[in-house]
Amino acid sequence: MDTFLRLRPPLASHTGEVPFLRVSSDKPETTVTLQTPLSHSRSRASNDAQVLQFSRVLQDTCTQADVFLTAILPKVLAFVQDGTDGLVFAMGVTGSGKSYTMFGDDGIAGIVQMTIWALLKLTRSLSDDIPAGGEALVDRLEAIQKNTLVHGAITMTLAELYNEKFWDLLHPGTAPLSLKRSRHAGVEACQIAGLDHLPIRSTSETCHTVQQACLNRREYATQANNTSSRSHAILTFHLNGHALTLVDLAGSERQKQAGTHGARLGEAGRINLSLMAVGQCLEALKVPGEGRFPARQSKLTELLFDGRFWSSSSTAIKKVAMLMCIDPTRFYDENVQMLKYATDANQVRANSRLGRPKLSNHAIQGKELELVERLCRSTSQQESTRSRGQSSFEIRQDSDGEEVDQTLDYWRDLATHLLAERVTVENQIREELMDEAERMMAAMERRHRQELAELRDMYEKQMDAKVDLLEASTASLTLQPVQINTLDMKGEHRIKR
Template sequence: MEREEVSKREMRSFLMPRDPSIDRRFRPRPNKQLRLFDEVLLETSDSSSDCSDTESEYTKTGDEGGSSIDSEMETGPQVFLRLRPVESPSKLYIISECGNVLITSAATNENSSNNVNRMEKHYSFTNIFDSQVGQRDIYDKCVGPRIIDEECVTIMAYGTSGSGKTYTLLGDSVRAGIIPRALEHIFTLYNKQVYTAAKLKLVNARMVILEDDVTMKEMQIRRQLLALCPDMQAQHQRLKQVIHGDHEFEEKPAEEVSVMIWVSFVEIYNELVYDLLTLPPRQQNMEARRKNLKIVCNKGQVFIKGLTSIFVRSSEEALKLLRLGQQRLTYASTAVNANSSRSHCVFTVDVLKYHRNGMTTQNSYKFCDLAGSERVDKTGTIGSRLKEAQSINTSLMVLGRCLDAASSTKKKANADVIPYRDSKLTMLLQAALLGKERLAMIVTVTPLDKYYEENLNVLSFASIAKNILFKQQLVKQHNTRYSLFAEYSSTGDSRDREYIEELEAQNISLRAEVERLNYDIVLKLQLQEEKLRKELTDTFEASIQTNLKQCEERQERKIAMLNREFEAKIASIKRKYEEQIEDLQDEIEELKSPNSDIEIIDDE
């Protein structure tokens, strides 16, 4: 009887299914989840590259030459802390002995708006860089390993206004920042594999092989933009010497692969996306109107529709375009920072590789300079500056919500969906927030007493990001047809390459000359058309004036003629009546004469 009751209780139906979280075999398992195979999965992930989309993916689907790996790995973002060098650093910020924990404690006389902020707090980071650490160590820890492993990575610089975010990313004329070092590292890594022509491009998040005319057009746009860039040859040589003196970048061995590198630069200002690498209008007197771009998400791929992406051949060209985009950024002065950035900007480097076997791969490196979180009472912003500060704080708040949702997704099964669509910044960084790309965050803090509460907000933001744990799928790679454009980079010698480059340069210059002549012809035709239109208008106005004058003269003659006719008629009628009056008067006189036989009878 007991066995029958047990079997009845264990019976399940469609309305009463078994809980999927219950192990029916009751196998032993540890109480705490341990990640025992991270090292093995990391080694397997290094052999595959990130994000490859080719033409065959859109036209053919199936197992034809494609390979995919369904295994998953758990990763989390790396969060680094950098303390800005100051003359008298505060004692409220203490680095622990282990070197990756920051201890904060408010002063006894601190008038904090929140009692919780007066408590001692511990914030853990991947690494903490004090004021003695230079740009070289920061790059070696944060960016260098990602480029060597050829992984897609998004690097964000976050912190209060004036805490050194832009300096960390860009540096100055002597101490190069992360972005110049990364550019030099990328071009050194693929030194012998960089292809000279733009044959492969990322269009709407998909890699497309360009036709010859499209390639020439891209090279012409590249040439026009580089002509607008400031001259940086001496500065680049100086930075290159500094970078190669600090690092020993290894060159990748020669393979049967062609590498094409593209850069793009966007700005998010007041929740509007602007392209910083657009060509100015041809006519100098016309004002350049910035066009708001749209962020599109299609089949899990996020891209900016209409964004200008420029093909570069060297780190100097990429650095020139970076400086050109910086000149177009929106800056303003506040009470905290005399040259404060009023927008978020994202500089993207796309490395596209075409292998001899027909396989294409893509690596994207995004460098995000987030605008500083501000308190209006301290920055003293009013008017348009206040609107900018509100947009900045709103986008950073949405970014914090996305990180909080990503961290709670691992802890709770029914956690909220990551609200990355609530802000343009989070939409653009969607891949990193969802764990599809590596995420590294460099948090900058000014260790002074007056920024204590602002620093606590930044540190709390960083602690949320540190607790995120993504489940990341390994990259899928697809094969496509082989194109002959790769043969020049692999089989041709240096003379052939120089000759090809010379022919391409001549072709580009001739195309530019043809375009310039066409533009001159169109301009002359437009001027001639305007002149003819003006002549026709003047002739038409003169004819109208002549016709009007003739009409007035005809009307005057007609009026004079009518006046004469009416005067003649009036004169004839007057004479007629005068004659009648005279006749009547004669008759009256005859009647009154005594010789008249007619008697006048009075009524009396």
């Protein structure tokens, strides 16, 4: 799969800091060098630089249009021209610029707005409503449009995954939605059921709708980010039976830096848990086909790692890309973990065959959910057999399917909640241990400094005593006066004359 690393320009408050991630001088387009900061405790143990490779490194001088042309446009063309299902997800630490990259801000369009304009341009000969900051796309799209023009109605869905529940951002206030599995192009696909499909007819109208829908997304201020997204946003374009999905993942964070408490701390635990599940799936995909695949650790991985994008049995060429956003001056530890996910993704080939889905050994809910599912379905079968006979089992199973799914969702949410709490507690304990270790190191340093100061004072006192003794012995010495016989000297002088 394609991996794109985007470096965020340093904040005004961090302009003078030395970045821990630098673009390599020999291969600036594809490699970066990771150097542990001197102020970090790890720098004392190992100060070796690591060279990391990606499909493309987007430096901090790259514009939104540069990001779109490099990372997104090939997926858009494959989606429109070849009918290829595409997936692009932005990942990174909180405050690294993911949401800005995906959705832009008031003055500059993000890749979502540019994708909307490009899709309409390629399907309906649209020539106006150019998104802000997308002027550089005009010549490129017009050249492509001369050779390719696909007709079809484009629709869009926009959802968020908040606390392991899906919500329709186009229709806030509705009930949470569930995942639905179906067969798509010969493979099993997973999608959010019940989302409203919005027809795309105008760039400006659609972009305005997206902007208003994003206001319904859960965002709160933390010490690390004034507008921290507390949910994953999933935007999908549909055209002629195919889908192009753009995902803005919530940023990982540590309680110590973010200063989260209460509900915000619980949200952070679930976010970190789902991102960890994504990382474990990417690690498993490096060696595809070995063992079972941990796709059901969270609803996020169930949605992202389904058969449409990863099954090698599909005849279509799949397009999957990761857009890793990094702030190279802040949050070294968290960014190191994100970079590991990105390097794992760089070693993954799309169309990797997934093993049988399972929950990872790191997840406590694996056996429990499997047991609950088996018990629920067994109970449904027994009740159906007793009431209507064995021949009516299939009808009974269909009628009870919704109840069974709700039961499974309940137990899955409960297990996820428990695991999120465990991860949160583990993070708190780890941070407390690190703080205690730092306090112990500081106390040892203070003690050593005090001992050195005492030794210095002792040596100075000894030296002062020796100096005083020397001065005293010198003062006790009596100088014998020397008398000169001036008469003899005068007589001797006369003789010489």
